[in-house]
Amino acid sequence: MLRVTRTVYDAMRAHGEETYPHECCGALLGRAAEDGWQIEAVVKAGNTRTDSAHNRYQIAPAELVKIEREARSRGLSIGGFYHSHPDHPAQWSTTDFAEAHWLGCSYVITAVEQGKAAITNSFLLAGVTEEDKRFESEDIEVIETTEPANESLAAPIESKKA
């Protein structure tokens, strides 16, 4: 079970609409509960895959370092990531799976159809090693809240190339 505040849920989906027809991406900050992550904040990230942004995303490691720093300063942890699939189903792909390395974290995918956010699904990256990892579909519970938006934008960073 992935629990997210209404603000977080809406922010993820809105980000997918903003970047359409390109993929959006970002990190989810929260706390681990017994049955999954409770996400309290979302951090938008830049998509460094400008060569194929309509069907690929990548967050620059340097940006991840900053996001981790922000999480620590809030007393939170990175509990997952989100991205969009423009005009494509909200299901994980072989690329998503191959590139998923944050075991125990949630990967949220929103299908964006003709610029409008449609279905949003979450998949827990289960397993204990790279060799036995697997995606498990998990329910999303949206927690209604009246708190102001808890959202930030980490400055996109251009990734260095080897």
Next chain:
Amino acid sequence: MTIYIPTPLRPYAAGNDALEVQAGTVSGALDELTRTFPDLRKHLFTEEGKLRAFVNVYLNDEDVRYLPERDATAVSTTDTLSIVPSIAGGY
């Protein structure tokens, strides 16, 4: 120096999100870390002892792979080392 442990690796570091180690270089710091928590080694390194391709290590705000002396770079007590698995995907 302080080493920051990412969420997926904390179960193999006794739940710690940060650890203090005494080391002279980046590789020395990682060695010290994996001596203390041996279960971390297979998550960070290949069987050949090389850092796994998807594991990024940052000394403060610099990717260690791009430092002139890479993991032989000297470190001080005030430096931080961040271990950050990569995040990417698409369809």
